[in-house]
Amino acid sequence: MSPKEQVIKIVKLVPEGKITSYGRIANITGLSPRVVGFMLSSLSVKEAAEQEIPWHRVVDRNGFISSSKLGEKGLLQAEMLRNEGLEIKDYQIYNVENLWWNK
C-alpha cells in the first residue's frame, strides 16, 4: 500500500465532530508527520469529496489549521469544521483537548 493510501485509510476513521493530528497519523502509519502533510496536500478537494475523505478533520498538534498557509483551502477547512460544531477563531480551534479522536 502506498503512503498516500495509508494516510487516506486512517483519515477515514475519524468521526464527525472529532479531529486528529498529522503526528497521530504518522505514529499509526509509520510515516513521518511531514510526509502525512505532503500526502494530504496532494489531495484535491474534488478527489476528497468523491472518496468521502474527511481531510478537514486533520490539524496540527496545537489544534491549528495548517492549511491556512495555502489560501482558499484553509477557509474551506475552517468552514467545514464549524459545520460540525467546532468553534474556531483565526484558524485556531477552541477546546482542542476534548476534541481529539482516540485520545
Place this chain on the structure above:
DNA sequence: CCACTGACGCGTA
C-alpha cells in the same frame, strides 16, 4: 532525468 517545493513534530541545546 534533475531540482525544487510544500498541510509537521520531536529531540536537543
Place this chain on the structure above:
DNA sequence: ATACGCGCCAGTG
C-alpha cells in the same frame, strides 16, 4: 521559552 536539525513523498517545470 525559543531555535535549529532532520525525516524523506508526490506534483510540477
